[in-house]
Amino acid sequence: MAEFLQLVFSGLTVGAVYALVALGFTLIYNASDVINFAQGDFVMIGGMGTVFLAAAGIALPLAALMAIVGAVIVGLLLHRLAIEPARGASPVALIMITIGASIFIKGIAQVVFDKQFHSLPAFSGDTPIQVGGATILPQSLWVMGVALGLFVALYLFLEKTLLGKALLATAANRLAARLVGVNVTIILALAFGVSAAIGAIAGVVVTPITLTRYDVGTMFALKGFAAAMVGGMGNPLGAVVGGLLIGLLEAFGAGYISSTYKDAVAFVVILLVLFFLPRGLFGGRSVERV
Amino acid sequence: MLTVENLNSAYGRIAVLHDVNLEVKAGEIVALVGSNGAGKTTLLRTLSGVQPAASGRILFEGKPIERMEAHARVALGISQSPEGRQVFGPLSVEDNLRLGAFRRRSPDKNTLAHVYDMFPVLAEKRRISAMSLSGGQQQMLAIGRALMAAPKLLLLDEPSLGLAPLLIDQILGAVVKLKAEGITVLLVEQNASAALAIADRGYVLETGHVVLEGKGSDLLEDPKVRAAYLGV
Numbered sequence A: 001m002a003e004f005l006q007l008v009f010s011g012l013t014v015g016a017v018y019a020l021v022a023l024g025f026t027l028i029y030n031a032s033d034v035i036n037f038a039q040g041d042f043v044m045i046g047g048m049g050t051v052f053l054a055a056a057g058i059a060l061p062l063a064a065l066m067a068i069v070g071a072v073i074v075g076l077l078l079h080r081l082a083i084e085p086a087r088g089a090s091p092v093a094l095i096m097i098t099i100g101a102s103i104f105i106k107g108i109a110q111v112v113f114d115k116q117f118h119s120l121p122a123f124s125g126d127t128p129i130q131v132g133g134a135t136i137l138p139q140s141l142w143v144m145g146v147a148l149g150l151f152v153a154l155y156l157f158l159e160k161t162l163l164g165k166a167l168l169a170t171a172a173n174r175l176a177a178r179l180v181g182v183n184v185t186i187i188l189a190l191a192f193g194v195s196a197a198i199g200a201i202a203g204v205v206v207t208p209i210t211l212t213r214y215d216v217g218t219m220f221a222l223k224g225f226a227a228a229m230v231g232g233m234g235n236p237l238g239a240v241v242g243g244l245l246i247g248l249l250e251a252f253g254a255g256y257i258s259s260t261y262k263d264a265v266a267f268v269v270i271l272l273v274l275f276f277l278p279r280g281l282f283g284g285r286s287v288e289r290v
Numbered sequence B: 001m002l003t004v005e006n007l008n009s010a011y012g013r014i015a016v017l018h019d020v021n022l023e024v025k026a027g028e029i030v031a032l033v034g035s036n037g038a039g040k041t042t043l044l045r046t047l048s049g050v051q052p053a054a055s056g057r058i059l060f061e062g063k064p065i066e067r068m069e070a071h072a073r074v075a076l077g078i079s080q081s082p083e084g085r086q087v088f089g090p091l092s093v094e095d096n097l098r099l100g101a102f103r104r105r106s107p108d109k110n111t112l113a114h115v116y117d118m119f120p121v122l123a124e125k126r127r128i129s130a131m132s133l134s135g136g137q138q139q140m141l142a143i144g145r146a147l148m149a150a151p152k153l154l155l156l157d158e159p160s161l162g163l164a165p166l167l168i169d170q171i172l173g174a175v176v177k178l179k180a181e182g183i184t185v186l187l188v189e190q191n192a193s194a195a196l197a198i199a200d201r202g203y204v205l206e207t208g209h210v211v212l213e214g215k216g217s218d219l220l221e222d223p224k225v226r227a228a229y230l231g232v
Helices: A002-032 A039-055 A060-086 A091-112 A138-160 A162-172 A174-179 A184-210 A216-231 A236-257 A259-276 B040-048 B070-076 B093-100 B109-118 B120-124 B135-148 B165-180 B192-198 B216-221 B223-229
Strands: A129-131 A134-136 B002-011 B014-024 B029-033 B055-060 B078-081 B153-157 B184-189 B201-206 B209-215
Touching: A002 A039, A002 A134, A002 A138, A002 A162, A002 A184, A002 A216, A002 A236, A039 A060, A039 A091, A039 A184, A039 A216, A060 A091, A060 A184, A091 A216, A134 A138, A138 A162, A138 A184, A138 A236, A162 A174, A162 A184, A162 B093, A174 A184, A174 B070, A184 A216, A216 A236, A216 A259, A236 A259, B002 B040, B014 B029, B014 B040, B014 B209, B029 B040, B029 B165, B029 B192, B029 B216, B040 B070, B040 B078, B040 B153, B040 B184, B070 B078, B078 B135, B093 B109, B093 B135, B109 B120, B109 B135, B120 B135, B135 B153, B135 B165, B165 B184, B165 B192, B184 B192, B192 B216, B192 B223, B201 B216, B201 B223, B209 B216, B216 B223
Parallel strands: B029 B184, B029 B201, B078 B153, B153 B184
Antiparallel strands: A129 A134, B002 B014, B002 B055, B201 B209
């Protein structure tokens, strides 16, 4: 039982990060039909940026804030320089552009940062908390709390503000959004900016646990993508559930089978979802009336 | 209020509008009739800015707007109910309407109440998603959404398309009411007789050219119009 609980804790921690990456996918997909494979690199920029700014003598909270702002700037540039000029291209072409952008960001990160693994000190110390025979690190609580907070904030933004509705409206019908006076370019930039911020925040809180390097974005993007697909691409709640599910399955796979196959779990899940539930758990979008 | 001078518009290399001249005066209902593919929808899309003008001028209240982005034209007071309704399917009826007022700094509750007054069925269904409405209800929603912008000029594209005769009467009756409230209307219709019957003036568009213009009642009597569009 203690072992089971231990695996649940570690699964939820890493799952919360996947959920945040999946939320980033969801937001950009909702606004633009683009699956942004550079999403994981925002996580890397958040973590690596904080590490290097802190190493330069800047206080940790300020360093984290600067790294997040940096990631937002990268997100806005990605939209402005790579996505906006290709406006009207097919989603597949746009997705390839984001893969190219992801490789480019990793290349730049190797030069600006370095090729080593880095970590950050845990925010509230390293003393494990005992829960029912298992232990949980204070940093895990940080990860889960931040993920919950961001999810609630995003939900309120999309459901309760007119700007959030405008984002959903742009996703539902871009022509009609333009006709009611929505500046679609700004909405898309907003989606990229907010997604970058979410990814970078995830990167800051998870780095004390998982370490970071210039290329960690690839794995986060793939796992986050799997999470978004499991939940049903475009559904924020689905992204969270999918993320936690992938995280838990991964932890159980590592604990009960072998940690060698940890990463394979996510991809087995994504294959099963694509075969049997192509719309994901929450993706039951009904047919539109003509 | 709206003056169109020598307007040309094209999809890629296919020219659709050829030197179109047209005027809409404040307080009028102007009908734009013509067969399928004549360029009526393209003309409205060029006026609202979702389709670029190749050349020519569009003056709204004396100001040239042909290079202006669509969202800026909404802010000026031009609002379009598009062909095919184009409602925000997954969003609720009320959210669709609220988004219609996206460009207004102080969206007042009166406009919403007024739209619900005009189309009571929308008030009944305000919490359900727009995609579960019937075609006629979606048409009312599209018009209501356009009205939420409190437009000076309302562009209506095929509001009667695919609707039962009773609903067509209801929708066109609403258009006449809007005129009484001081909203200027440019109405595109394939249903030429219904449109010309409520219009002050009309234009007949054929393969991208304006071939006839005149009072609505005169066009209704015109033998060429009757032969070509009214099936008489």
